[in-house]
């Protein structure tokens with residue numbers, strides 16, 4: 001019923017969009033004199049105590065999370081946002097259908113809020129449900145700028161007594177900008193701190209060396225689930241929180257919002273199985289469901305009944321098993337929520353290797369202007385070859401599958417859904433069944449295909465049909481989700497936001513987007529200002545959502561009817577992925593709002609291509625070394641200097657340009673001592689060459705210097721034990737006497753340099769190291785990262 005209303009409203013809006021598209025301002029204000037509901041949000045930088053530490057956070061009205069904004073459908077929201085911080089900010093109203101100008105993406109739709117300024121947002125409330133707000137300025141949401149929005153329907157349709165907002169979040173004691181810098185430099189520290197690192201000894205113990213080598217061949221370290229280390233996960237700002245006010249027999253509507261910067265959770269409930277009633281603010285066909293996944297920025301509403309004999313534990317477990325938080329509803333003895341086991345990353349890697357997944361789709365293409373979306377989809381991801389099978393094996397296969405599913409699920413219904421999901425997932429099943437039945441297929445392959453089926457959305461069914469009229473033209477868009485863990489660049493179709501134009505969409509059309517995830521990570525994709533259908537097994541009753549989680553190596557199709565105007569942001573809601581470039585602007589190609597004249601969208605785009613700098617100093621008994629790197633998406637500057645106490649020196653400054661993920665060209669200057677163990681003569685040469693990350697993750701450097709001496713070097717680092725890495729460098733330089741005089745009788749001179757060492761990570765910034773270098777000898781000391 002409500003959805004029908006909603007569709008009528010947006011259809012009216014569409015008519016409005018046509019008549020007013022030349023003047024968006026005409027669509028704003030409160031011409032119908034709706035009852036106004038006013039709030040003021042004050043943003044401050046202040047010390048907060050979370051995870052047992054006082055650190056600087058960003059609060060809304062003094063808290064993290066900020067206050068709940070409560071409205072009733074049909075009201076007119078007037079919200080003043082006061083920026084008392086030292087940096088500019090913004091607020092986005094996540095999931096609300098509102099005039100483009102108030103969507104709150106700075107420089108795209110809305111001016112940023114300068115320090116000391118107050119911005120007024122105003123819009124009619126046209127929907128009901130559970131939503132939220134957060135800063136859309138860089139990583140401020142991670143620091144605490146978020147809160148919930150609850151909109152009551154005009155007439156209550158669901159039966160419950162009380163309600164409670166549960167705002168989920170992840171908390172770091174680090175400055176979020178520093179977190180991103182650490183991700184860019186590729187330190188292993190976060191996975192060590194989380195206890196999710198998979199060093200070589202663990203891989204070998206589990207018999208997964210073959211899979212590991214297969215991953216390395218594709219330039220992947222392993223199956224990764226989450227990147228950032230968080231000392232705490234929070235529910236309404238606490239790791240454990242009690243709600244004793246609920247009495248036995250009361251039905252409580254839980255409004256759950258994942259306001260995390262980068263953490264998705266498994267939610268489990270103690271006591272009776274709760275009823276899921278709504279997703280992303282909109283009602284769904286009620287379904288009894290306990291263990292439920294919530295992706296970053298999604299919202300789910302459940303109704304629980306407080307038991308006679310205890311309190312319900314509502315638990316969130318971080319997707320990678322690195323932590324949890326609980327809320328308790330009611331009083332008395334605890335009815336514990338089910339444990340969610342930590343995912344086995346090594347087993348995942350083994351499964352993926354068996355599935356012959358083709359990884360390593362470029363996050364950064366050589367020519368971003370060239371349309372290679374379809375080639376990319378064909379070439380990477382799930383491979384069809386070698387996945388055929390004969391009939392008898394197929395039977396056995398199905399059997400195994402069924403058994404596996406019944407183990408996992410509790411009802412025949414769910415089992416059916418999972419099987420359906422496999423059909424949807426575009427992979428092996430259909431093709432071998434319909435076509436060539438010869439060949440073989442490994443059992444593991446099939447089990448592997450199941451790996452991410454627990455993330456399907458088939459339990460979400462809209463109470464009303466959500467299909468569009470068949471006569472409406474459809475615009476198909478393919479977006480491969482791409483990423484590079486080594487450099488922490490995230491993109492779509494191999495093109496980060498900074499290297500692309502807006503994607504044009506049209507009013508009066510259905511835009512159908514295929515999201516094809518070619519990475520090892522989940523991406524919760526959010527479209528501003530629209531609800532889209534997430535096509536699932538419910539067909540015409542597929543649910544409407546504003547955020548959809550796309551699991552690794554899976555494909556999901558969404559579609560929406562264009563009835564807006566202006567530009568709308570579409571991005572991964574893992575903030576660090578968005579800031580790494582996984583974002584697009586969908587544009588109705590209507591005139592830009594004049595109020596944005598001073599706020600070019602290029603500023604927003606540049607924020608996804610910032611320069612990050614890091615460095616390292618080693619002080620050891622045989623040598624000292626300095627490394628400095630400054631890098632953005634395409635460019636990098638490097639300074640390295642090694643000095644042996646035995647008076648050997650090599651220093652180098654270089655600039656490199658990334659042609660694509662793995663290949664860069666570079667030029668620079670190198671200084672070396674001429675004679676061994678003597679600094680009397682230093683030789684300065686210009687250098688130029690290429691650097692390439694090879695399959696199996698070796699860094700290859702091929703160069704020539706101004707004395708026309710070619711040189712080749714290879715280096716590699718491998719985590720062999722928890723916290724312990726081995727590293728090696730081999731360098732071969734030849735001199736054919738093209739410039740230099742070489743001793744009579746020789747046709748060339750060679751110089752071989754090599755070193756081999758061990759590093760033990762003490763903390764994020766400190767390591768113990770020991771190495772042998774054929775120039776400097778053996779020794780040990782301390783490494784400091786900064």
Ligand SMILES: [Cu+2]
Pocket residue numbers: 490522523524572573574577578582
């Ligand atoms: Cu992402």
